[in-house]
Amino acid sequence: MAIVIEGATLDGEPAGVRIDGGSIDAIGGGVEAGPGDERIEGAGTAIVPGLVNGHTHAAMTLFRGYADDLPLMEWLQEHIWPVEAKLDDEDVYWGTRLACAEMIRTGTVRFWDMYWRPGAVARAVGDAGLRATIGPPLIDGGDASKLGELKRAAAEGLAAIEEASTPLAAPSLAPHAIYTVSPESLTWIGEESERLGIPVQIHASETEQEVIDCLEAHGVRPVELLDRVGLLSPRTLLAHAVWLDERERELIAAAGATVVSNPVANMKLAVGRIFDLAASRRHRLPVGLGTDGAGSNNSLDLLADVKHFALGQKHLTTDPAAAPASEALAIARGERAPLLGARPLAPGEPADLLLVRTDGPELGVGALEPGLVYAASGSVVDTTIVAGRVLMTKGVVEGRDEILERARERGRRLGLVS
Amino acid sequence: MAIVIEGATLDGEPAGVRIDGGSIDAIGGGVEAGPGDERIEGAGTAIVPGLVNGHTHAAMTLFRGYADDLPLMEWLQEHIWPVEAKLDDEDVYWGTRLACAEMIRTGTVRFWDMYWRPGAVARAVGDAGLRATIGPPLIDGGDASKLGELKRAAAEGLAAIEEASTPLAAPSLAPHAIYTVSPESLTWIGEESERLGIPVQIHASETEQEVIDCLEAHGVRPVELLDRVGLLSPRTLLAHAVWLDERERELIAAAGATVVSNPVANMKLAVGRIFDLAASRRHRLPVGLGTDGAGSNNSLDLLADVKHFALGQKHLTTDPAAAPASEALAIARGERAPLLGARPLAPGEPADLLLVRTDGPELGVGALEPGLVYAASGSVVDTTIVAGRVLMTKGVVEGRDEILERARERGRRLGLVS
Numbered sequence: 001m002a003i004v005i006e007g008a009t010l011d012g013e014p015a016g017v018r019i020d021g022g023s024i025d026a027i028g029g030g031v032e033a034g035p036g037d038e039r040i041e042g043a044g045t046a047i048v049p050g051l052v053n054g055h056t057h058a059a060m061t062l063f064r065g066y067a068d069d070l071p072l073m074e075w076l077q078e079h080i081w082p083v084e085a086k087l088d089d090e091d092v093y094w095g096t097r098l099a100c101a102e103m104i105r106t107g108t109v110r111f112w113d114m115y116w117r118p119g120a121v122a123r124a125v126g127d128a129g130l131r132a133t134i135g136p137p138l139i140d141g142g143d144a145s146k147l148g149e150l151k152r153a154a155a156e157g158l159a160a161i162e163e164a165s166t167p168l169a170a171p172s173l174a175p176h177a178i179y180t181v182s183p184e185s186l187t188w189i190g191e192e193s194e195r196l197g198i199p200v201q202i203h204a205s206e207t208e209q210e211v212i213d214c215l216e217a218h219g220v221r222p223v224e225l226l227d228r229v230g231l232l233s234p235r236t237l238l239a240h241a242v243w244l245d246e247r248e249r250e251l252i253a254a255a256g257a258t259v260v261s262n263p264v265a266n267m268k269l270a271v272g273r274i275f276d277l278a279a280s281r282r283h284r285l286p287v288g289l290g291t292d293g294a295g296s297n298n299s300l301d302l303l304a305d306v307k308h309f310a311l312g313q314k315h316l317t318t319d320p321a322a323a324p325a326s327e328a329l330a331i332a333r334g335e336r337a338p339l340l341g342a343r344p345l346a347p348g349e350p351a352d353l354l355l356v357r358t359d360g361p362e363l364g365v366g367a368l369e370p371g372l373v374y375a376a377s378g379s380v381v382d383t384t385i386v387a388g389r390v391l392m393t394k395g396v397v398e399g400r401d402e403i404l405e406r407a408r409e410r411g412r413r414l415g416l417v418s
Numbered sequence: 419m420a421i422v423i424e425g426a427t428l429d430g431e432p433a434g435v436r437i438d439g440g441s442i443d444a445i446g447g448g449v450e451a452g453p454g455d456e457r458i459e460g461a462g463t464a465i466v467p468g469l470v471n472g473h474t475h476a477a478m479t480l481f482r483g484y485a486d487d488l489p490l491m492e493w494l495q496e497h498i499w500p501v502e503a504k505l506d507d508e509d510v511y512w513g514t515r516l517a518c519a520e521m522i523r524t525g526t527v528r529f530w531d532m533y534w535r536p537g538a539v540a541r542a543v544g545d546a547g548l549r550a551t552i553g554p555p556l557i558d559g560g561d562a563s564k565l566g567e568l569k570r571a572a573a574e575g576l577a578a579i580e581e582a583s584t585p586l587a588a589p590s591l592a593p594h595a596i597y598t599v600s601p602e603s604l605t606w607i608g609e610e611s612e613r614l615g616i617p618v619q620i621h622a623s624e625t626e627q628e629v630i631d632c633l634e635a636h637g638v639r640p641v642e643l644l645d646r647v648g649l650l651s652p653r654t655l656l657a658h659a660v661w662l663d664e665r666e667r668e669l670i671a672a673a674g675a676t677v678v679s680n681p682v683a684n685m686k687l688a689v690g691r692i693f694d695l696a697a698s699r700r701h702r703l704p705v706g707l708g709t710d711g712a713g714s715n716n717s718l719d720l721l722a723d724v725k726h727f728a729l730g731q732k733h734l735t736t737d738p739a740a741a742p743a744s745e746a747l748a749i750a751r752g753e754r755a756p757l758l759g760a761r762p763l764a765p766g767e768p769a770d771l772l773l774v775r776t777d778g779p780e781l782g783v784g785a786l787e788p789g790l791v792y793a794a795s796g797s798v799v800d801t802t803i804v805a806g807r808v809l810m811t812k813g814v815v816e817g818r819d820e821i822l823e824r825a826r827e828r829g830r831r832l833g834l835v836s
Contacts, residue, residue, distance in 0.1 A: 065784020267729035298792040311685035320688040366483020374716040379797035
């Protein structure tokens with residue numbers, strides 16, 4: 001049975017969408033429901049592409065509001081890692097479901113996730129109906145003698161993702177960072193990524209300390225190290241990429257790797273620098289946008305974060321024309337980084353799309369693109385469709401109440417929620 | 419008839435509120451509706467104080483999404499001022515109603531407004547049910563010979579506010595800025611404010627250019643000029659206050675004036691500096707938070723802006739503990755600046771309060787205060803009550819559809835909306 005959206009607008013013109021078998025069958029003017037089609041009323045809404053969250057740790061929704069206003073390392077070492085050690089599959093499953101519910105609510109159709117128990121993440125993604133690239137986190141504590149364990153963790157993680165057997169979850173490898181993985185293991189991960197043809201996601205150049213420590217330990221800067229060990233390729237996603245110099249940007253450009261800015265998490269953890277879009281543009285780097293985990297943001301609402309991103313660029317350059325709405329939005333949609341997997345709204349393409357309300361105060365007066373970036377939060381999203389499945393209508397996410405109740409139960413179990 | 423909220427929480431404990439004649443009659447545990455009371459179901463919500471928007475130009479909702487991504491002066495002189503010249507009372511009335519609808523939706527109970535046709539603003543405020551301090555904008559183009567005209571504008575503006583005869587609208591005087599009002603007129607405004615016992619609101623030290631021009635024209639910095647002309651007093655609200663030096667902060671502190679930060683507008687217009695909370699705290703300055711107008715933000719959602727404010731402070735100081743959630747929230751509630759008029763939630767006090775949903779993904783897991791600052795947008799507000807009148811229940815603002823339709827009509831008349 002086809003799904004047909006009628007009476008909406010697309011680029012300001014009356015339009016509809018016909019969705020069949022997970023793909024867009026027709027889009028634009030004159031699309032109408034036939035007998036037997038499932039009809040979605042689009043009046044008062046605009047059809048827009050979904051957003052792509054290029055970096056998050058979905059299950060960390062369980063840690064939201066736990067241990068805020070702390071430095072990164074204190075937050076990780078004294079608060080997050082001790083609780084993470086207690087997590088089981090069900091915790092990760094329901095934490096991820098909660099994250100998916102929030103992303104569906106706020107218009108994200110695809111995300112890049114780096115978290116423990118990737119099999120549970122993949123199950124949650126499949127059940128929630130979002131698309132995700134999932135990576136088993138790989139850490140050897142900088143001790144190359146643990147490469148065997150790391151290989152086992154990678155194999156088990158990838159097997160667990162495969163076992164969840166959902167076409168929505170794509171596998172990747174997720175070495176945590178250069179300061180938690182030895183160069184030898186990074187080299188193996190690069191080779192494995194090439195052998196399997198799957199992406200690598202890694203935190204890179206998030207803090208100045210990371211650069212200082214890397215220079216001291218390895219005599220080069222973090223991205224130079226990643227280049228030296230063979231981890232830079234078109235399959236590589238560098239999350240944060242804040243403390244880069246020009247040489248590092250050249251290396252990223254030469255390799256065709258992708259950088260993903262996390263403006264809110266960077267400011268919340270006070271890393272001291274703003275991601276430099278103008279420099280990225282000069283080097284033609286593929287750029288994406290991420291929320292980071294709910295533990296360090298604490299929201300997964302990319303329509304809120306795209307405003308933080310655009311404002312940060314204006315502030316950084318003291319140019320109010322920097323990162324104009326159309327560019328910021330394209331980045332939030334993953335359109336400036338092919339690795340992220342965004343596809344255009346066109347016949348034959350996957351039916352991943354949103355209806356946003358254009359009859360409310362946020363988007364009811366004024367142009368749509370600046371409205372989405374500067375005036376709206378994710379609450380303007382009315383309908384979220386991924387792979388042709390309607391995950392939310394009228395702002396209510398399928399299964400929302402059960403997900404919240406179960407996530408709260410897991411939080412109580414972990415002693416995070418009273 | 420009393421209104422009784424039952425089954426909510428207050429500071430994590432079961433609680434209710436009894437409201438009678440615009441005031442809080444009882445608040446806390448054990449409050450229950452009696453026969454004849456109007457009962458509001460509070461299950462799944464927390465009772466919290468409303469927010470105070472310390473600086474806005476409400477009717478500029480009509481300009482939302484019109485001429486974004488431009489420098490301040492180009493934006494004002496080439497886009498905003500020409501359209502403003504065409505505004506009539508009905509434009510300002512419906513633009514303000516739209517702003518009020520958005521503020522009610524997102525939990526603001528009181529705002530400070532500076533806009534043309536203050537009588538229309540006051541009528542809109544009275545009809546919408548929000549509290550506002552309204553100021554006729556006063557401008558003489560730096561030409562002291564126009565003081566007579568400026569006095570007339572002040573008198574007419576104040577009379578128009580009075581004529582609207584709503585207890586919700588308080589009068590003030592609103593000289594635009596030191597670069598648009600002559601020192602002689604500023605002196606008169608200071609005297610008039612003292613004579614009438616009403617506040618003065620003025621844009622101050624928003625851009626570096628303002629400081630440079632002031633030094634050139636007057637040999638002193640903007641706040642020194644305000645001090646010299648007698649405009650600094652406990653009744654004075656300085657909007658922006660970004661480009662201050664220590665001497666200026668001393669003068670503000672000595673006078674007991676209030677500074678109101680507008681973090682989003684400052685970043686959007688790329689003024690090049692972030693408001694310095696730590697310096698303000700050192701001088702014990704009263705501090706408030708504002709959205710600025712929807713033309714330069716473009717949202718009036720203070721729960722979004724409080725996150726921008728807190729993150730800006732963390733970035734500025736490279737200290738993730740700067741502006742912790744409790745402090746940022748107190749500032750957004752007007753609790754750190756008595757001039758702004760916020761009152762505590764206690765028996766005998768005005769019934770200005772919110773119910774926020776604690777059963778959704780944003781506030782459903784984790785502590786409330788960091789949740790409100792870092793995880794929530796204004797969409798978590800379920801119920802907004804001002805002066806005992808219920809302006810919104812279940813997220814739907816009274817009269818929303820008519821307000822949007824009328825505001826769109828006015829936008830079309832002005833050629834801002836197609």
